[in-house]
Amino acid sequence: MLAPAFIVLVVLLWTGLGIAFVRASGVYPAFGMVTPSGIFWREVLGDEAFGPSLWLTLRIAGLSTLAAAGLGTALAFLAAAWTKPTWRLRLLLQCPLYLPHLVAANVVILTLGQSGLFARILHLVGLAAEPADAPRLVYDAFGWGSVLGFALKETPFVAVLVYPFALAALATYGPVARTLGASLGGILRRIVLPMSWPAVATAAVITFAYGFSSFEIPSVLGRTYPKVLSNWAYELYTNVEAASRPRAMVVGLLVVGGNAVLAGVYFVLAARYDAMLTAIRAGKTT
Amino acid sequence: MVFRLEIEGIAKAYGRQEVLSATSLALAPRELLCVLGPSGCGKSTLLGIVAGLVEPSAGSVRLDGVDVTALPSEKRGMPMVFQDHLLFPAMTAGENVAFGLVMRRVAREDIARRVREALAAVRLEGMESRLPSELSGGQRQRVALARALVLRPAVLLLDEPFSNLDAGLRLEMRELIMEMRDALGFAALVVTHDPQEALGLGDRVAVMQRGAVAEIDAPAALYARAKTQAVAALLGPASFLPLTRGHAGLRLRDGTPVASEGDRAGELALCLRPEILRFAGGRELAGTGMSLPAQLGKTYFTGAKIVAEARTTCGTLRVDLDVTADLEGLARQSAVGDLCVAWDPSRAFVVGAEPVVSELELKTGAP
Amino acid sequence: MRTWRAALVHAALAALILPVLPLLIWSFTEAWPWPGLLPTTFSLRAWRVAADADAGFLSGLAASCALAAVVTVISLAISLPLAELLGRGRFRGKAFVEVLAMLPLFIPAFVAAMGLHETLIHWGLADTYAGVALLQLVPTTPYMVRSLATGFALLGTRLEDQARTLGAGPWQVFSRITLPRLVPAIVLGSTFVFLASLGEYLLALLVGGGAVRTLPIVLYPFLASGDRAISSMGSLLLYAGPLVVLLVIDLKTRKYV
Numbered sequence: 001m002l003a004p005a006f007i008v009l010v011v012l013l014w015t016g017l018g019i020a021f022v023r024a025s026g027v028y029p030a031f032g033m034v035t036p037s038g039i040f041w042r043e044v045l046g047d048e049a050f051g052p053s054l055w056l057t058l059r060i061a062g063l064s065t066l067a068a069a070g071l072g073t074a075l076a077f078l079a080a081a082w083t084k085p086t087w088r089l090r091l092l093l094q095c096p097l098y099l100p101h102l103v104a105a106n107v108v109i110l111t112l113g114q115s116g117l118f119a120r121i122l123h124l125v126g127l128a129a130e131p132a133d134a135p136r137l138v139y140d141a142f143g144w145g146s147v148l149g150f151a152l153k154e155t156p157f158v159a160v161l162v163y164p165f166a167l168a169a170l171a172t173y174g175p176v177a178r179t180l181g182a183s184l185g186g187i188l189r190r191i192v193l194p195m196s197w198p199a200v201a202t203a204a205v206i207t208f209a210y211g212f213s214s215f216e217i218p219s220v221l222g223r224t225y226p227k228v229l230s231n232w233a234y235e236l237y238t239n240v241e242a243a244s245r246p247r248a249m250v251v252g253l254l255v256v257g258g259n260a261v262l263a264g265v266y267f268v269l270a271a272r273y274d275a276m277l278t279a280i281r282a283g284k285t286t
Numbered sequence: 287m288v289f290r291l292e293i294e295g296i297a298k299a300y301g302r303q304e305v306l307s308a309t310s311l312a313l314a315p316r317e318l319l320c321v322l323g324p325s326g327c328g329k330s331t332l333l334g335i336v337a338g339l340v341e342p343s344a345g346s347v348r349l350d351g352v353d354v355t356a357l358p359s360e361k362r363g364m365p366m367v368f369q370d371h372l373l374f375p376a377m378t379a380g381e382n383v384a385f386g387l388v389m390r391r392v393a394r395e396d397i398a399r400r401v402r403e404a405l406a407a408v409r410l411e412g413m414e415s416r417l418p419s420e421l422s423g424g425q426r427q428r429v430a431l432a433r434a435l436v437l438r439p440a441v442l443l444l445d446e447p448f449s450n451l452d453a454g455l456r457l458e459m460r461e462l463i464m465e466m467r468d469a470l471g472f473a474a475l476v477v478t479h480d481p482q483e484a485l486g487l488g489d490r491v492a493v494m495q496r497g498a499v500a501e502i503d504a505p506a507a508l509y510a511r512a513k514t515q516a517v518a519a520l521l522g523p524a525s526f527l528p529l530t531r532g533h534a535g536l537r538l539r540d541g542t543p544v545a546s547e548g549d550r551a552g553e554l555a556l557c558l559r560p561e562i563l564r565f566a567g568g569r570e571l572a573g574t575g576m577s578l579p580a581q582l583g584k585t586y587f588t589g590a591k592i593v594a595e596a597r598t599t600c601g602t603l604r605v606d607l608d609v610t611a612d613l614e615g616l617a618r619q620s621a622v623g624d625l626c627v628a629w630d631p632s633r634a635f636v637v638g639a640e641p642v643v644s645e646l647e648l649k650t651g652a653p
Numbered sequence: 654m655r656t657w658r659a660a661l662v663h664a665a666l667a668a669l670i671l672p673v674l675p676l677l678i679w680s681f682t683e684a685w686p687w688p689g690l691l692p693t694t695f696s697l698r699a700w701r702v703a704a705d706a707d708a709g710f711l712s713g714l715a716a717s718c719a720l721a722a723v724v725t726v727i728s729l730a731i732s733l734p735l736a737e738l739l740g741r742g743r744f745r746g747k748a749f750v751e752v753l754a755m756l757p758l759f760i761p762a763f764v765a766a767m768g769l770h771e772t773l774i775h776w777g778l779a780d781t782y783a784g785v786a787l788l789q790l791v792p793t794t795p796y797m798v799r800s801l802a803t804g805f806a807l808l809g810t811r812l813e814d815q816a817r818t819l820g821a822g823p824w825q826v827f828s829r830i831t832l833p834r835l836v837p838a839i840v841l842g843s844t845f846v847f848l849a850s851l852g853e854y855l856l857a858l859l860v861g862g863g864a865v866r867t868l869p870i871v872l873y874p875f876l877a878s879g880d881r882a883i884s885s886m887g888s889l890l891l892y893a894g895p896l897v898v899l900l901v902i903d904l905k906t907r908k909y910v
Contacts, residue, residue: 001734002734002735002738004730004731005731005732005734005735005754005794005798008731008787008790008791008794009753009754009756009757009791009794009795009798010753012765012769012787012788012790012791013756013757013760013762013765013791014765015765015768015769015772016762016764016765016766016767016768016769017760017764017765017768018768019768019769019771019772020764020765020767020768021768023767023768030771075662075665075666078658078661078662078665079662079666082658082659082661082662083658083659083662083663084659087904088663089662089663089666090903091900092663092666092667092669092670093666094900094903095669095670095896095900096666096669096670098844098848098892098895098896098899099673099892100848100851100852100869100888100891100892101852101854102852102854102869102872102873102876102888102891103673103676103852103888103891103892105876106676106876106884106885106888107672107673107675107676107888108672109876109881110672110675110676110679110881110885111672111675115687116675117675117690119687119688120687120688120689120690121690123687123688124688124690128688130687131687152669152672155669156666156669159666172372173372173374175334175337175339175359175366175368176366176368176372177374177385178337178338178339178358178359178360179337179338179339179359179360179362179364179365179366179434179443180360180365180385180386180389180433180434180437181360181361181363181365181386181389181390181437182360182385182386182389183360183389186389190374190385190388191374194374194376195375195376206758209758209759213759213761215763215854215855216854216855216869220873220876220877230761230763230855233763233764233767234763234855234859237767237859248767249764249767249768252761252763252764252767253764255761255764256760256761256764259759259760259761260756260759260760262759263752263755263756263758263759263760266755266759267751267752267755270755271748274803279375
C-alpha cells in the first residue's frame with residue numbers, strides 16, 4: 001500500500017538527484033564523458049556569474065521573506081483581534097493564496113512596471129513625467145520585481161499559517177491577560193507574538209525556500225544577467241554546448257543543497273508548530 | 287453598608303436566548319461570595335460581565351461605588367483566576383506574576399520586590415525562574431493566584447479555580463485563599479459548580495438557576511433552610527416528602543402533621559437530609575420527635591458510610607448509616623413491621639416543591 | 654467600533670488581491686496609453702484569441718485542468734495509506750518517514766527532472782502528459798500527505814473502534830466512518846495539489862519538451878513578449894476560473910468541518 005507513495009516521494013526524487021549528481025561529476029555517456037571529475041563543480045563555483053547569481057537569489061528570497069513574514073504576521077494578528085473567523089475572511093485570505101506564480105509575475109508587471117499603474121499614479125501626483133522617471137521595479141538589476149512578486153504571493157501564506165495561532169492564543173489567554181490589565185497591543189506583543197513564533201518561523205522558512213528555488217517569477221521579471229540560480233540552471237541546461245549540461249546539474253544541486261539546509265530548519269520548527277497549536281488551543285501549554 | 291462590588295439588574299441575552307435575567311448581587315469588603323449553579327445557569331456569564339469580558343444587555347456593575355460597566359476589562363483592576371491556570375507558557379513563574387505590574391508600568395525594582403513577596407505568600411519562594419512546564423498542577427494554580435493578588439485588587443474573581451485539581455490540592459487551595467483574604471483583605475467572587483467548595487469557602491453562597499439568583503445566604507443557613515427543593519437538592523443529598531395543606535396546617539401524605547413554620551403558597555415538601563434520619567424500633571420511639579413506619583429498602587456501601595433507603599407510605603427517604611450498622615437486624619425488624627425512621631423535627635424544613643429536573647439534582651439528590 | 658476595525662482588516666486583505674484588477678481591465682482593451690488611469694479603447698480581441706482553437710488557450714486550460722485532476726486523484730490515492738500511518742501510527746522511525754515524505758516540498762523537483770530526463774526518454778515518458786504528471790506528483794504529494802495526516806490525527810480512532818465492535822468490516826469502516834469525516838482534509842489537500850499542478854510551468858516545460866501544451870506553457874511567451882491584453886486574458890483563465898470552482902467546493906464542504 002505504501003509502495004506508490006514511496007516510489008514518488010523517495011525513488012523518483014532521489015534517483016533523479018543521484019543521476020544529476022553523477023552527471024554533475026562528469027559522467028555523461030550521452031555526451032561521451034565517462035571519467036568522474038570535479039571540473040564542472042570548479043567551473044561553476046569559479047564562474048564570474050556565480051557570485052552575482054547567488055547574491056541575487058539570496059536577496060530576492062531574503063527580502064521577500066522579510067516582507068511577507070512581517071506583513072503576513074501583522075495581518076493575521078489584526079484579523080484575529082478585530083474580526084470573527086467568517087467565511088468572508090477565509091475568502092479574502094485564500095484568493096491571493098491561490099495566485100499562480102506566472103499570474104503573480106504578470107500582476108507585478110501591470111502594477112509596478114514603468115508604465116504600470118503605480119507609475120501612472122506617480123504621474124498623477126506629479127512625480128513622474130515619463131515612464132522612464134518612474135522607479136525601475138521590474139527587469140531591474142536589484143530584483144525588486146521578484147521581491148515584490150514573491151511578497152505578494154507569500155504574505156497571505158504567512159497570514160494563513162499564523163492566523164490559527166493568533167486566534168487560539170487570543171481566545172485562550174486574552175481574557176486572563178485583560179483582567180490583569182493588558183491592553184490589546186500589550187496582549188499581541190507580549191503573549192500572542194511569543195506564542196506565534198513557531199508559526200512565523202515555519203512560514204518564513206518555507207517562504208525563503210520557495211524564493212530560493214522558484215523559477216517562474218524571476219524568469220519573467222528578471223534580467224538576462226545575473227539570473228537567479230534556478231533560471232541559470234535552466235539556461236545552462238538548454239544550452240547546446242555539451243559541457244553546459246553537467247554545469248546545469250551543478251547549479252541545480254547547489255539549489256538543492258540550500259533548500260536541504262532550510263528543510264532541516266523546517267523539520268525542527270514544524271514539530272513545534274503542531275504541538276504548540278494544540279497546546280494553545282487547549283490552554284495547556286505546559 | 288458599603289459594598290465593594292455591586293451588581294445591579296445585570297441581564298444578558300444572545301439574540302433571543304436569555305442567559306442571564308436581571309441579576310443583582312453585592313460583595314461586602316473582605317467577603318467571599320460563592321456563586322453556585324449547574325452548568326449553563328449563567329454563572330460564568332455573570333463573572334465575565336463583572337470582569338468586563340462580556341458586555342451585559344442591561345444593568346450595571348459598580349466597584350467601590352464607581353460605575354465600571356462601560357470600562358474595558360483591563361481598566362477595571364479586577365483580576366480573574368481561571369479554571370485552567372492559564373499561565374503564559376513562555377514566561378517564568380516570576381514573569382507571569384510580574385505581568386500585571388508590567389502592564390501597569392510599575393517601577394522595575396518595585397516589581398521585583400512585589401513578585402518575590404507574592405510568590406512567598408503562596409509558598410513558592412525561590413520558584414521565580416521556573417517555567418510553568420516545570421511546576422506541578424497545584425504550584426501552577428498558586429502562581430496564577432499570586433499573579434492576580436500581586437496587583438492588590440479590591441475584588442478578586444475566581445472562575446472554578448480548583449476544578450482541575452485533585453481533592454487534596456483543592457482543600458489546600460481553599461485554605462490558601464481564605465488565609466490570603468484574611469491577610470490582604472480583598473473581597474472575592476467565586477464561581478463554582480461544586481457544592482462542597484461553595485459551602486466550604488463562601489461567607490455567603492448564591493445559588494443560580496436558569497439565569498437568575500434563586501437563593502442567597504450563609505452556607506450553614508442555606509444548607510439547613512433552603513427555600514426550594516431544587517436548591518436544597520443542589521447543596522447536598524436530601525429526600526423530599528410531599529406535603530398537603532389541611533385545617534390544622536401542613537400534613538404528610540398519611541395525615542401526620544408537621545410543624546407548619548414555612549407554610550406558604552404553592553406546592554410544598556418536607557426536606558429531610560440523610561444525616562438527620564435514623565432507624566429505630568417502633569416501640570422505643572414514643573414521644574421522641576417525628577417518626578414514620580418504614581421498610582428497609584436497598585442499601586449501598588459507599589466507603590465512609592452506608593446509604594440506605596427507607597420506604598414509607600409518604601415517600602422513600604435516604605438514610606445515612608454508620609458502616610458498623612447492623613443491617614441484618616434492621617432487615618429482621620423491617621420484616622416483622624417493627625421499623626421506624628425518625629428525625630428531629632427542628633432539623634427538617636419545608637421547601638417549595640415546584641418540579642425542577644436538572645443534571646445536578648439527579649446526581650446529588652435523593653436516590 | 655468593532656465594525657470599522659473589521660472593515661479595516663478586510664480592506665487590508667482585499668488590498669492583496671486588488672492588484673489583480675488590472676488583469677481584468679487589460680484583457681478588455683487594446684490600448685492603454687500613458688499616463689491614463691483607465692484605457693481608452695474597449696476590445697474583445699484577447700477574448701477572441703481565447704476562443705480561437707488555434708491559439709491554444711482553451712485547449713491549454715482543458716489540458717491543465719485534466720492534468721491537475723489526474724495528478725490530484727493519483728496523489729490522493731497514493732497518499733491515503735501513508736497519511737494514515739503518519740497521522741495515527743506510532744512506530745520507531747516515524748520522524749524519519751515524515752522527513753522523507755516532506756522533503757520533496759523543499760527539494761526543487763526540476764533538478765530531479767533534469768537527472769531523470771534520459772530515463773524518461775528511455776521509458777517513453779518524455780514529451781508526454783504522463784511524464785509531466787509523474788514528475789508533478791513529486792513536489793505536490795507532500796501537501797496531500799500532510800493535510801490527510803493532520804485529518805487522520807484529528808479523527809482519532811474511537812469512532813472506528815466503536816463501529817468495529819458493532820460489526821463493521823474494515824472497508825465499511827473506511828467508507829462509512831473514516832472517509833466522510835476526512836472530507837475537509839481531502840478537500841484541503843486536493844485544493845493545494847490541484848492548484849500547484851495547474852500553475853506549474855517548469856516541469857511541464859522540462860519533461861513536456863514543448864509537446865505538452867498546458868496553459869502556463871501557452872501563456873509564458875505572451876508574458877515575455879509584452880502582449881498585455883493576451884497575457885492578462887491568459888492569466889485570468891489560469892487564475893479566476895479554477896479559483897471560483899474551488900471556492901464553491903470549499904463553501905459546499907464547509908459543513909463537515
